[in-house]
Amino acid sequence: MADPREIHDAFVEALCAHDSRRLLDCFHPDAVIVTPVGMVEGHEQIEWYFGQFFSTVPDLTARVTTMLVHGDTVAVEWVTSGSQAGVMLLPDGTEIPGTGRPVSWTGCGMWTVDDGRFATGRIYYDQLQAYMSLGCxxxxxxxxxxxxxxxxxxxxxxxxxxxxxxxxxx
Structure with missing residues (x-):
């Protein structure tokens, strides 16, 4: 079994580099992620989900503050930040035009690994903190x-x- 910590480290590196190909390499082709805005399944939807962050916050960075590994599961707490330069799509379909404002939010994730890739994930983050930093x-x-x-x-x-x-x- 591949080390869940190493897989998550590769995921964060790809996320901060905005490298969709490397990011998708961290996921099974049929992986499922439950997020605050809904469930995404498979590489196409996973690429779209993270692509939204890349286009909304082109200088997006993530910093892991806590990581726990137990068997094939990794739990992390993180801080994400950047500036909202692009349109932000809200869960109800509303779009917030780019504001240039700094945005940051804290969150956590729980990932299960199978055959060296993420098979499932759950992402939780403070949506209110993110939206309020944009003036919502x-x-x-x-x-x-x-x-x-x-x-x-x-x-x-x-x-x-x-x-x-x-x-x-x-």
Whole structure:
């Protein structure tokens, strides 16, 4: 069995070099990755997924802060950063034009290795941190139902709004 740490190191090197071919060499042709924006399957979708990051953040870099290996599984925590120069596609299809703003987000991944390549992966990252660094804000899209007014949920939503304002520096 190939060392999951070495495979992940090769993946990060390819990611930071924006080298799609080397990146795909780290994955089985039918690999499956579950991401915050959905599931991607196979080389074509995996290339598209990471290609979005390359075109949105052309100076994208990733730094692994923690790595644990257990058998055929590697778990990592990382920080990704760069400047948003290209269009960012949001999960609902909305596009954010390039802002030039610095963007960074933290996340973690869990990868399983089979025959020297990633067979499955799960990626988790702080979408709110990434979107807020681009100037996005949370907006309530549905009015509060009258029966919910004055409830604990309303007090929690007020706390969340105050927290978000404080994070945004307002």
């Amino acid at each position: 804000r949370l907006v309530q899209t549905e009015p509060v139902h009258p029966r919910d007014q004055g409830t604990r949920a309303e007090s929690r939503s007020g706390s969340v709004r105050r927290l978000l304002r404080r994070l945004a520096g307002r």
